[in-house]
Amino acid sequence: MSDMRFILIGLITVTIGFIVLGVFGAQFTEITVQTKEFSECYKYPEDQPPVRIECDQYLQEKNLLFLLVILIISGGIIGLIKGIKGKWDQDVKPDEMVGPGGDQDNDDADNKT
Numbered sequence: 001m002s003d004m005r006f007i008l009i010g011l012i013t014v015t016i017g018f019i020v021l022g023v024f025g026a027q028f029t030e031i032t033v034q035t036k037e038f039s040e041c042y043k044y045p046e047d048q049p050p051v052r053i054e055c056d057q058y059l060q061e062k063n064l065l066f067l068l069v070i071l072i073i074s075g076g077i078i079g080l081i082k083g084i085k086g087k088w089d090q091d092v093k094p095d096e097m098v099g100p101g102g103d104q105d106n107d108d109a110d111n112k113t
Contacts, residue, residue, distance in 0.1 A: 015076075
């Protein structure tokens with residue numbers, strides 16, 4: 001893989017991490033406020049009365065989601081760093097080059113003259 005591919009993979013992975021945090025993290029905002037302010041936690045379904053829930057279990061789910069997001073974003077950052085610091089494209093040996101100007105010692109060119 002080239003440097004540019006690692007940079008693109010890193011950017012996409014970091015973006016996916018922030019999207020996951022934005023989409024799934026919003027449901028935990030309400031529980032975080034409830035645990036800091038009150039002793040009991042409730043979930044508020046739209047068509048039912050409030051339901052009492054376990055605060056500790058919900059906070060554990062929140063922490064697992066946060067850990068997942070941290071892992072996704074960390075993987076993206078590692079890919080970015082690997083792509084920025086990588087020198088795979090620049091460290092190609094002359095005998096491994098292909099394309100125009102890649103093969104300077106071509107025996108076919110000597111036979112044509």
